[in-house]
Amino acid sequence: MSVSQRLHWCFPLILLGQLGCERLAPVPAQFRSSAEIQKLPEEMQKQVREALENYCGTPAEPKLLGALESRPETLKLGRDVYMQRCWQCHGETGDGAGPAAAQLYPRPRDYRRGIFKFTSSPYGSKPRRSDLVRTVKLGVPGTSMPSFAILSEAELAAVVDYVLVLTHRGELEFQIALEAEGADELDADAVTGLAQEIVTDWNTAESTAVNPETPKPEFTSEHVTRGQQAFLTKGCSKCHGEDGRGQTLDNLESKLVDVWGHPTRAADLTSGMLHGGREPIDIYRRIYAGINGTPMPEFKTALSAEPETIWDLVSYVLYVSGRRRSRPEQIPDAGSLVAYPRSPAGGATAAGGGD
Ligand code: HEC
Ligand code: HEC
Structure with a gap:
């Protein structure tokens, strides 16, 4: 990577307080629980953490919900890329609250809602995987989201997988929080159902590209x-x-x-x-x-x-x-x-x- 390439993507970070860029941040021991989970009784919080670890793993051993084959090495590569280049803005847990986030407009995406802006799928749907790849590759011009064209294809694919880990985990956490409210025990079958629904939503979006109803004319x-x-x-x-x-x-x-x-x-x-x-x-x-x-x-x-x-x-x-x-x-x-x-x-x- 040339110095100028490095500066290109470092630039926003340098501006935002010398956070450094080549340094690989230490992998956190745990993902941070959302505010909704932190409100639950201690025993329930423990059950929720276990359920989330069961489906989505930990930062050290991430798991991708619904992945047909388990790809631990890819997910670890994705995590490493993320902890080098993304967490400063998007946060270790993907909550959009990294150390650089507060000063930014628009704010870095909080992935946990599973909502993305620049999609090729219909309104209200999940993005397609290619949308996320594109955003990471090209960046979001006019915002602080840099272009990561410098990543290799393997790194790009891996970091997108890791964004998916964080997104799915956040969505599941949010749904579980609703389920757990007022309950004494977390219903394991219900959690399985919630996890399946998330996977279904993402899979459905893959086959629903918005294509123009009429062909593009030659503009005059x-x-x-x-x-x-x-x-x-x-x-x-x-x-x-x-x-x-x-x-x-x-x-x-x-x-x-x-x-x-x-x-x-x-x-x-x-x-x-x-x-x-x-x-x-x-x-x-x-x-x-x-x-x-x-x-x-x-x-x-x-x-x-x-x-x-x-x-x-x-x-x-x-x-x-x-x-x-x-x-x-x-x-x-x-x-x-x-x-x-x-x-x-x-x-x-x-x-x-x-x-
Ligand atoms: C300097 C801060 C910064 C860094 C570093 C950064 N992002 Fe972002 N990112 C943003 C901002 C800001 C947005 C929101 C743009 C918007 O809402 O228009 C964003 C949005 C996104 C989105 C959502 C796009 C959508 O359609 O909603 C994805 C996915 C994403 N970033 C992935 C990444 C990945 C992966 C990395 C690391 C390889 C990364 N970002 C590094 C600031 C950053
Ligand atoms: C209720 C308010 C509202 C109306 C009505 C509205 N927009 Fe928007 N539009 C927005 C907002 C807010 C955004 C910025 C979304 C973001 O990226 O955060 C936006 C973004 C856009 C963008 C994307 C710009 C980019 O940076 O990629 C386009 C294009 C656009 N609007 C065109 C239109 C057109 C054409 C119409 C009418 C047919 C329209 N808008 C009506 C609020 C509106």
């Missing part, structure tokens, strides 16, 4: 113009603002909250940093299926009578997003765009190179 200025109209009339501008910059009252007063309990904002679509990726299909999926855990709703139903409007919106999002950076291959010539609110003379040049 007409698409952008229609997209702008839809943006202003279908509710987008209520959250993202008429110019897509997200300067709405709710946003500025931090009134929006995500499912993890943190303040969130409707994206500034003009920042040039689309968190979920800037391929047309990525943007299509964000609009069609919404963004899990956030106020961004799905528009699948609202636009079911006019599915091609989604592509219009995609072309418009690409257009406003490209205004501050040059990606001529994707941005149509928007010469006929009607009364765009912020169109200084220079603004059009980013789009001007289109077609």
Whole structure:
């Protein structure tokens, strides 16, 4: 690994208090129990810990729920990569509360809810494995989630497995906490059932990719113009603002909250940093299926009578997003765009190179 590559991903960490990056953090003896579990009587906490260890293992000996064959060596490699590169933000237990987390916006993902934002699966579903691989490889541009393209394929696959261990463990823990409340004994059969449900949810998501209802057109200025109209009339501008910059009252007063309990904002679509990726299909999926855990709703139903409007919106999002950076291959010539609110003379040049 070259020094510059190393600096690339270290950079946020250096900024956040010299946490160091090449050092492998010691593997914790135990995962930390969630607040819900800590509230239970001592004896019940012990039973819950045992059940969780039985299904998901310990940091030293992790187990992947529902894995067809046990892959202890892969999971240990994944844990080592995680303890080298991820825990500073995502926490040893995957609770999103690592030492660097508090200063970050958006917050690092708390994996334990099993909810992920940038998925190719329908709203409310688990992500597909390839979504997690992609996020780790490319990072989330415009946030502190770095790109880990420097990892080998084996390390990448292994660390994703380890994220799955932490996620499944967190989901099971949450479900068990509900089951355990007010009970004297933990019902072993019930725990088995809960574990199976989690595995089923993840397996189901694998085969449910969101694919466009109509094929992607070759974007022209007409698409952008229609997209702008839809943006202003279908509710987008209520959250993202008429110019897509997200300067709405709710946003500025931090009134929006995500499912993890943190303040969130409707994206500034003009920042040039689309968190979920800037391929047309990525943007299509964000609009069609919404963004899990956030106020961004799905528009699948609202636009079911006019599915091609989604592509219009995609072309418009690409257009406003490209205004501050040059990606001529994707941005149509928007010469006929009607009364765009912020169109200084220079603004059009980013789009001007289109077609
Ligand atoms: C410097 C802090 C930082 C480090 C280091 C970091 N992450 Fe993240 N990660 C984040 C932030 C912040 C987000 C949330 C981005 C968002 O909500 O848009 C995130 C989100 C994620 C997500 C969820 C994406 C989704 O669709 O919801 C995954 C998976 C993930 N990170 C995996 C990893 C892995 C694996 C590593 C180590 C190889 C890692 N991260 C290292 C900050 C970090
Ligand atoms: C109720 C508020 C709300 C409405 C209505 C809404 N959005 Fe969003 N949108 C959000 C929030 C919040 C996010 C940021 C989610 C996150 O990553 O945390 C977002 C994110 C997005 C993203 C992803 C940006 C990225 O960084 O990848 C796109 C694209 C988007 N919205 C487009 C639209 C379009 C098009 C419409 C109308 C059809 C729309 N939104 C309507 C709240 C809203």
